Amino acid sequence: DAKTTQPNSMESNEEEPVHLPCNHSTISGTDYIHWYRQLPSQGPEYVIHGLTSNVNNRMASLAIAEDRKSSTLILHRATLRDAAVYYCILSRPGGNQFYFGTGTSLTVIP
């Protein structure tokens, strides 16, 4: 499976937008891009996913580069509850086997 590269940590001020980048230069044409987050002492939870087009849901937006070699998770207004480790994951269509990297630890400053 293709690998992803994310910064180890990022900081954001509360109520400001946050852009979390992910590089996936070896992505194949059919790989889905997933984002999950892990709050302290909890299991990961789904945030958003996409294939080629930008996606929006109630939690976040996903911006996918035209060549699909990178993507950005956008939290429009960070809250203290958004402090978590965010994982960018690739998988084949119908693929259930997720390979997690180390993710980005997001700190939200009040």
Next chain:
Amino acid sequence: NAGVTQTPKFQVLKTGQSMTLQCAQDMNHEYMSWYRQDPGMGLRLIHYSVGAGITDQGEVPNGYNVSRSTTEDFPLRLLSAAPSQTSVYFCASSVERGSYNEQFFGPGTRLTVL
């Protein structure tokens, strides 16, 4: 729905002891998996199952056994615990939404092997 449940929440074992980590889901998901997470690391896949009676190895299967006799349950067995198996263990189940699968994770079991 309770979602994915795991028991116990915490466990301390001595080297060489065996135990079973329990995982159950009430969402009728066919796919289930086990991950371990070491401090400061991402999750690594241990074993997974695509349905009752079918299991396969993931990235780090050594030292662990699984079986899947029902859709609901997917226990993970440690045959002879070693300190290197000290970790947090997460069980997950997933539902197919078209060609995409969303995974649902349990709250984890924190295991310490002395």
